[in-house]
Amino acid sequence: MKNIIIAWRNLWRKPWRTAITSGSIFFGVLFSSVMTSMQYGSYGDMIDNVVKFYSGYAQVFTEEYYDNKSINNSFELTDSVIGIAENNPVITDYAPRLEYFTLASNEENTKGSIIIGIDPHAESKITNPGKWVERGEYLSESDDGVMVAIDLADFLQVDVGDTLTLLSQGYHGVTAAGKYPVRAIIKFPNPQLNKQFIYMGIKNAQEFFGAPNMVTSLVMMVEDHYDLPRAMRLLQKEVKPPFMVMSWAELQPELVQMIEGDRAGGTFMKGILYMIITFGIFGTILMMISERRRELGVMIAIGMQRNRLGAILFFETLFMGLIGVFAGVFASIPFTYYLYRNPIPVTGEVGEMFVQMGLEPQFTFSMHPEVYYFQAITVFIITLFIALFPIYKSYTIKLTRALRA
């Protein structure tokens, strides 16, 4: 206890120096937390965008469908399949889909497209295609019409109220053909999707492809992407061959790569920040030991064991680090909270780029606990590491030299 009291008092011998060193840690933690908060916020936005745009957080499909996206590899939506999602406490929503290739035509124009058969109500809780409706109305529950992506509609020269002719190969080779009224024209931020997508009610799609009660995937959502690992653990226990389950990260590896690439850049920046902090603390410790060499010598001379002296110096270093870390974390919580509530708007070309990616044109911030505790733990470990130096010095200090210092 006495060691800790001495260490604490030693810290305030030169209050300015302690304040400056702790201040450097404070700002390091603050900047690092804000930077991490923005990174996590952006990643969250990107993931949300991908997930809520198309893939959902996880999908169940057959192993054959994963290798070959054919209607013939669809599966029957039985109660046991639905139970996979229903019985998982982390899954908040799920929706079946039946997707396959089709030829869409109107008068003289024909184009290869993708039919996405959806349950309009269930899908609205997942990807909410209704929000992309440019003209017309979102599909109703038993709608026999379709929603056509805008560029495809332009090519085929169809609009709301017109009829679209679809022709494809159905389940196990049956001919799939039909005429469908256009209920809505949809416009995605992504131009590629605008050239391909046709939404129709899942019952309608099953009838069209001659695949009653068949689906190609069951798409699932969780509350937050931080809940996904738990959901996946439970899903992987439940899903048995011939089915398989994949997360958005497995379905969209390019996005994961992009995030990882960005994260590496952030880690590099934080590495530089932490290095500055490290040298700042280390410089103070060196000076502290050098200034107090004689005092340390006296303490050993009058009977203090070197390990005890090392403990005092260790605690001093630790306290200095902890003051900075706690102050930094406590300051960064309200700061990031403000930014979390008030995202920074992005304008100009960058803003347009955000919109094209389907993102809100703003920098969003995350309040996930990891944002704070990761910084705290990192600086704490750095401090612990530096605190080993005074311990080393307490064991190697030359008594007579120290007393002459």
Next chain:
Amino acid sequence: MNVIEIKDLVKIYNSSEVKVKAVNGITIDFEEGEFTAVVGPSGSGKTTFLNMLGGLDRPTSGSVKIGGTNVWELSSRKLIDFRMNNIGFVFQSYNLIPVLTAGENVEFIMHLQGKPKKEREKRTKELLESVGIGDRIKSRPAKLSGGQQQRVAVARALASKPEFILADEPTANLDSKATSGLLELMSEMNRKHNTTFIFATHDQRVMDKARRIVTIEDGKILKDERFER
């Protein structure tokens, strides 16, 4: 009765190519209750001698026995404990722990010895009163004069009830009033409690009080004189 027995003590410093014999075969005994001044010109080897005597600097050869224990045969850890329990140190620059009060500085060594709190507090109060600064028990060193700090240092040196006290130029930083007060105090401790004091000094006032003066020159004892005072 001999408290300290020193035999053939040698200290050689190897500085680059030159070997310096700082202490060159000193053999001497100190008895309980002595009030001894070790004197000699600068570089004569008296501080090196005192450091080896106090278990602070390892001799090249020879032995130092304190109360029958050859201190340089002890392990580093045991040597620190031995110093704590048997030797009191008073340094030229007082060397109190600045973040502790006068009382805590005195108590600190007893804390290291593992003495109970009540005993520590009682003895600290007694010691500070005996050195004449009982009223400054809660003052930090920076708030004390040089003479007061050195009195705290003496109290600290006595706190562990050592076999003897080594004082290296204890009066060098004090004015004449503080010096005479401090010498009077140490002399009284010596007379009343039979505490053994060994000083390394240049100060004539210390020499005037000493009952034994050992003169060292070139690492050897030149004179060893005793006086009735």
